Amino acid sequence: MHESGALKRQQRNHQQLRGPKVECRQHERRRHMSAEHTRMALATALRQQLAQVPLAKITVSGLCEAAGIKRQTFYYHFADVYALAVWVFRQEVADRILSNASYEEWSAGFCQMLEYLERNKVQTYAVVNSLSHRELEQFFFHALRPMMVAIVAQLTSDPGTSPGEQEDKPHLHPEDKDMVIDHYTVTILGHLFHWLANDMHIEPEAFVRQIEYILRGHVRHSIIRLAATCR
Amino acid sequence: MHESGALKRQQRNHQQLRGPKVECRQHERRRHMSAEHTRMALATALRQQLAQVPLAKITVSGLCEAAGIKRQTFYYHFADVYALAVWVFRQEVADRILSNASYEEWSAGFCQMLEYLERNKVQTYAVVNSLSHRELEQFFFHALRPMMVAIVAQLTSDPGTSPGEQEDKPHLHPEDKDMVIDHYTVTILGHLFHWLANDMHIEPEAFVRQIEYILRGHVRHSIIRLAATCR
Numbered sequence: 001m002h003e004s005g006a007l008k009r010q011q012r013n014h015q016q017l018r019g020p021k022v023e024c025r026q027h028e029r030r031r032h033m034s035a036e037h038t039r040m041a042l043a044t045a046l047r048q049q050l051a052q053v054p055l056a057k058i059t060v061s062g063l064c065e066a067a068g069i070k071r072q073t074f075y076y077h078f079a080d081v082y083a084l085a086v087w088v089f090r091q092e093v094a095d096r097i098l099s100n101a102s103y104e105e106w107s108a109g110f111c112q113m114l115e116y117l118e119r120n121k122v123q124t125y126a127v128v129n130s131l132s133h134r135e136l137e138q139f140f141f142h143a144l145r146p147m148m149v150a151i152v153a154q155l156t157s158d159p160g161t162s163p164g165e166q167e168d169k170p171h172l173h174p175e176d177k178d179m180v181i182d183h184y185t186v187t188i189l190g191h192l193f194h195w196l197a198n199d200m201h202i203e204p205e206a207f208v209r210q211i212e213y214i215l216r217g218h219v220r221h222s223i224i225r226l227a228a229t230c231r
Numbered sequence: 232m233h234e235s236g237a238l239k240r241q242q243r244n245h246q247q248l249r250g251p252k253v254e255c256r257q258h259e260r261r262r263h264m265s266a267e268h269t270r271m272a273l274a275t276a277l278r279q280q281l282a283q284v285p286l287a288k289i290t291v292s293g294l295c296e297a298a299g300i301k302r303q304t305f306y307y308h309f310a311d312v313y314a315l316a317v318w319v320f321r322q323e324v325a326d327r328i329l330s331n332a333s334y335e336e337w338s339a340g341f342c343q344m345l346e347y348l349e350r351n352k353v354q355t356y357a358v359v360n361s362l363s364h365r366e367l368e369q370f371f372f373h374a375l376r377p378m379m380v381a382i383v384a385q386l387t388s389d390p391g392t393s394p395g396e397q398e399d400k401p402h403l404h405p406e407d408k409d410m411v412i413d414h415y416t417v418t419i420l421g422h423l424f425h426w427l428a429n430d431m432h433i434e435p436e437a438f439v440r441q442i443e444y445i446l447r448g449h450v451r452h453s454i455i456r457l458a459a460t461c462r
Contacts, residue, residue: 128364136364137428182425183445190421194413197368214414214453221452222445 041067043088055126082130089127093143106147107212114204140189148181155223170227180222272298274319286357313361320358324374337378338443345435371420379412386454401458411453
């Protein structure tokens, strides 16, 4: 019984993680623009209602009424209220992380994300608990990885960096670069999961300061060491 | 509907994570010994059946028959077959990790655990998926932390180390020691969750070699740096 529930949940979540089903072909741009508008209207309606009631009390009908769209249109985009919440959540999380994706400021971006999760605690746990372990891991992994890509790009010579900066920086084999990016992404992820599993026990700022203090210099050190080995 | 299912599951799992409900008072030792014997008999029956059928096909009746105990006795110890599986799983995992909990050999213990999870893949995912995010994190956190405690104890001066060894080793404030232990525990945990979320995509030995390569020297480095700051 539990298994079929989990399966149903996974099937339901399958679509929401991949985003709404909109064909993006050129000739459908008009429809796409309108679809974007519909989703944004639903997102706004959800945010407004979440300020007053918990996610579990929000209905598709209520959202449709607030956004001025038909139920049928809602279901064209999202399987249910949770699917919409996951979509909104993903965007909010990604925006916050990427707003400060640099070596000097990654912790500010990560901290902003934690503060967002804490401020929207009920919604956070509602979304988190509606995802399977695999989905949760992949959701945050893909949200956090770009931050690490930006950090590692800053520390290594890369076509992305300016020629003047390139000379001082170590060069990494692409495979090693991926290894470093993945390692620090899952390290941050491990901290995030521990924080979520412990009811957000530490205040975001102190939490990020701790991680930053322990990690200081480690990313750079890993890169220099890997660059020094022959590949 | 999903929520009440998750709640039921959490309530059911609440007991199994804390272990079977046996009062350990002195005067109940005889009953305790017999309880231990019952659980071991059920664990053996479960392992034997798992060699032939998946966890979902195993019934309480079948296990009771194989172990020669009454259904009532089963339910005195475990809420269902999953609760028994989690208990067995926890013991197997903890044994493997702790068998090599030293700075030089932690990777061997961790590798043995991954190999066990891979060899029992169906059971692993059955158990993992029956736990909530919080339970899963806490399960592996508590299973892996003793490994890190042993590693950090080896690298720092501690009442546990012999007097001859103490002098060369940095001394850490207990709070900093916990911070280092927790940091590296969640780092390993992050890797483990990523591996589980990606269908055990890397072969355990190569996987552990990668983590070990990146982390080499980092634990020692964190300790020395923290020991140098005034607290």
